[in-house]
Amino acid sequence: MRKILLAALVQLFVLSLSAQSVVKGRVVDETGLPLPGASVVIGTQGQSTDANGLFKFNSVSGKSAKIKVSFVGFSTVEQAVKVPFNGEIKLQKTSRQMDEVTVLSTRATDKSPVAYTNIDKETLAKSNLGQDVPYLLSQTPSFVATSDGGTGIGYTYFRIRGTDGSRINVTINGIPYNDADEQGTFWVDVPDLTSSLEGMQIQRGVGTSTNGAAAFGANINLQTENYAPKASGELNMAYGSFNTLKMTAKASSGLLNNHWAIDTRLSSVTSDGYIDRASVNMKSYFLQAGYYGEKTTVKFVTFGGTEKTYHAWDGVPKDSLATHRTYNPCGFMGYDANGTPLYYKNQTDNYTQTNYQLLGIHSFSPALTLNAGLHYTRGDGYYEEYKQDQTLTKYSLIPFTVNGTTYKKSDLVRQKKMGNDFAGAVFSLNYNKEKISAQFGGGVNRYWGNHWGEVIWVKNYFGSLLPNSEYYRSKVSKWDANIYLKANYELLPKFNVYGDLQYRRVTYSLNGTNDEWDDAVNGMQILSVDKKFNFFNPKAGALYRPDKNNEAFASFAVAHREPTRTNYTDGSAETWPTNETLYDYEAGYKFHNSLLTAGVNLYYMYYHNQLILTGKLNDIGEALTSNIPVSYRSGIELIGGIKPLSWLRWDANVTMSRNRIKNFTEYVDTYSGDNWDWAEQTVNHLGNTPISFSPSVTANSLFTFTKGNFEAGFQSQYVGKQYIDNTGNDARSLTGYLVNNLRLSYSLPVKGIKGIDLTLLLNNLFNKQYISNAWTYSYYYQADPASQPERYNDFGYYPQAGFNCLAGVAIRF
Numbered sequence: 001m002r003k004i005l006l007a008a009l010v011q012l013f014v015l016s017l018s019a020q021s022v023v024k025g026r027v028v029d030e031t032g033l034p035l036p037g038a039s040v041v042i043g044t045q046g047q048s049t050d051a052n053g054l055f056k057f058n059s060v061s062g063k064s065a066k067i068k069v070s071f072v073g074f075s076t077v078e079q080a081v082k083v084p085f086n087g088e089i090k091l092q093k094t095s096r097q098m099d100e101v102t103v104l105s106t107r108a109t110d111k112s113p114v115a116y117t118n119i120d121k122e123t124l125a126k127s128n129l130g131q132d133v134p135y136l137l138s139q140t141p142s143f144v145a146t147s148d149g150g151t152g153i154g155y156t157y158f159r160i161r162g163t164d165g166s167r168i169n170v171t172i173n174g175i176p177y178n179d180a181d182e183q184g185t186f187w188v189d190v191p192d193l194t195s196s197l198e199g200m201q202i203q204r205g206v207g208t209s210t211n212g213a214a215a216f217g218a219n220i221n222l223q224t225e226n227y228a229p230k231a232s233g234e235l236n237m238a239y240g241s242f243n244t245l246k247m248t249a250k251a252s253s254g255l256l257n258n259h260w261a262i263d264t265r266l267s268s269v270t271s272d273g274y275i276d277r278a279s280v281n282m283k284s285y286f287l288q289a290g291y292y293g294e295k296t297t298v299k300f301v302t303f304g305g306t307e308k309t310y311h312a313w314d315g316v317p318k319d320s321l322a323t324h325r326t327y328n329p330c331g332f333m334g335y336d337a338n339g340t341p342l343y344y345k346n347q348t349d350n351y352t353q354t355n356y357q358l359l360g361i362h363s364f365s366p367a368l369t370l371n372a373g374l375h376y377t378r379g380d381g382y383y384e385e386y387k388q389d390q391t392l393t394k395y396s397l398i399p400f401t402v403n404g405t406t407y408k409k410s411d412l413v414r415q416k417k418m419g420n421d422f423a424g425a426v427f428s429l430n431y432n433k434e435k436i437s438a439q440f441g442g443g444v445n446r447y448w449g450n451h452w453g454e455v456i457w458v459k460n461y462f463g464s465l466l467p468n469s470e471y472y473r474s475k476v477s478k479w480d481a482n483i484y485l486k487a488n489y490e491l492l493p494k495f496n497v498y499g500d501l502q503y504r505r506v507t508y509s510l511n512g513t514n515d516e517w518d519d520a521v522n523g524m525q526i527l528s529v530d531k532k533f534n535f536f537n538p539k540a541g542a543l544y545r546p547d548k549n550n551e552a553f554a555s556f557a558v559a560h561r562e563p564t565r566t567n568y569t570d571g572s573a574e575t576w577p578t579n580e581t582l583y584d585y586e587a588g589y590k591f592h593n594s595l596l597t598a599g600v601n602l603y604y605m606y607y608h609n610q611l612i613l614t615g616k617l618n619d620i621g622e623a624l625t626s627n628i629p630v631s632y633r634s635g636i637e638l639i640g641g642i643k644p645l646s647w648l649r650w651d652a653n654v655t656m657s658r659n660r661i662k663n664f665t666e667y668v669d670t671y672s673g674d675n676w677d678w679a680e681q682t683v684n685h686l687g688n689t690p691i692s693f694s695p696s697v698t699a700n701s702l703f704t705f706t707k708g709n710f711e712a713g714f715q716s717q718y719v720g721k722q723y724i725d726n727t728g729n730d731a732r733s734l735t736g737y738l739v740n741n742l743r744l745s746y747s748l749p750v751k752g753i754k755g756i757d758l759t760l761l762l763n764n765l766f767n768k769q770y771i772s773n774a775w776t777y778s779y780y781y782q783a784d785p786a787s788q789p790e791r792y793n794d795f796g797y798y799p800q801a802g803f804n805c806l807a808g809v810a811i812r813f
Contacts, residue, residue: 113541150274162694163217176212180447228252240806315796351381420449442483474512
């Protein structure tokens, strides 16, 4: 009995000591609202507050501890507390911080009735060892990333809810970033931009009104980093598989004379790539200088990059997948005397882009602020390629004669070049007081540029070929203006209503000649496009929050999108498409407390005149993108997170969707005879079919283990079967795949500096052989009129790397 009593007393004493070492509490703003994601540091231990602003340290030594709490847009607090501690720490907004106000009018808030995900600076930094933005976002709901080279470095692309990047609006500090001509986003032009970001927000669906390209399925809002309050620096280096090397240097002046600050970064990313010769050589920079006053802040930001990437655009042929999975047909020149294949060494894409932004904000009162921005972007580049057996007249070249033989075809090297400018202004007047918050804003942007092609070499050519012989040139001009008014009003306690009205006007002109030969005019295809679009995009919704743990929303939005340059160049005046329209219905529910976060989003996206490939050809044999009357995407997104233990957290999301074209008609080329002469296009009426590259299931899982300065993250991503075209035929589909990655990191405290961070990424841990993207060309062959046509398919696949790793070190001082 004595032994039992003694053991109980000892256990009680131990538990008492344990309880006395706990430091916990809540981080809130000046109004008492919790700040989820705030950084809380005690000594060498650090963590982020949960969805309710709560934090907890279980084993704090000593009778007192020094707590450091920081959050974007708020003054950092450092205070000493007695151990144990259980209290509230309040942060004050700082007027000198640019905060998110420069992009506030285009971002969703906790009262916006839209589906969105925020990614903070710390989360981005954990895996930032050289891969481009799409791969760092691949754990977010409904997101699928792919790359030409197979490593996530260089030319990378993404889809959200099956919607491709040309339909997803991207802004940086509220400034439009999509290419105005083709409407996509080329992350290769700004390598390692992630190292200079404060955070990102992804809005799925139409989202809130924004500047620039149409948000026709999602929008992504990037915010560059805030100034560093104290002088600091950082050196990063990462090295890994495929000879991948990333080097980054950052420096910050800190706040000078209580008002001025300068921050800068230089980066280099190189890699040999997974696919043969798919090398990348990229350089980038970032510089910002700002004045931070009590009521006025002005910041100049410039960033850009230069890239040289070897082509891997053509994909791997189907017959090479089993024997030579990394085969790259780009640059093939033929064979030498020993039968060894030869490849053109300079089959590369080359581009330089520089971006300039002047951002300003003025506070008239605590309730009223004005922010505005001016921007200018210059881009110059070309891609060079070796072309075999080309018809000379199609390049404005005269056939040549050698030893009495006239050659109408020859191998040649061509360069397709472009130079473009993009400039404009955006603004937003923001009002926020008591029950209402409102933004009145807009922007005017102009894009202008030239596209031209030059032949720089012809095999065995005899004639008056100039060093650079130009064979086509076109000029483009585009104006894009929008104005919007949106407001969120607390109609009843716990019930908010939202309204958002946007008018957008687009004018587009394209004149000159295209890069394709037109037999009808015996010359290059003539371009003469002059189009004007007027779009009205209304949005409305409501959000109900019965208590601090529950919220629900519903919304409806309309979006319009104009055709791209390719939609015009691949057609003619008779076949040019019209604009697309999207009607987006969204509803969601979220529950969160200190242990669990769970949410569900429902969506139905109804498209009118969506532009897709049907197989139909134009007059010169190019594939047309055609408006189809009716298509839709519907789905459910399940999102959750749980922290059962202080050292363990599990986050996951699953999207299940149905993506359909109603009454789809396919057009297939038909060839006949011994010479495979083109005969006609066969028409197949297929009824309702799946939309290409829209998996019915995607899922992500992340287990995070934290112990002191060590952290491990086990990531899993599943992408279901994808159809390569819009026919829904399994013969033209990609098998679903499950990929697992492991991230290990450790922060090493070092006296005299802030610390050294070590990171190891083990990607595709189980060496899954998978393909994330592909193209196909389908056709019939009929040997003679009495035989049945037989269908054939050509493919280009984009395999992704098997097991690979990256190791990085960051020195912070």
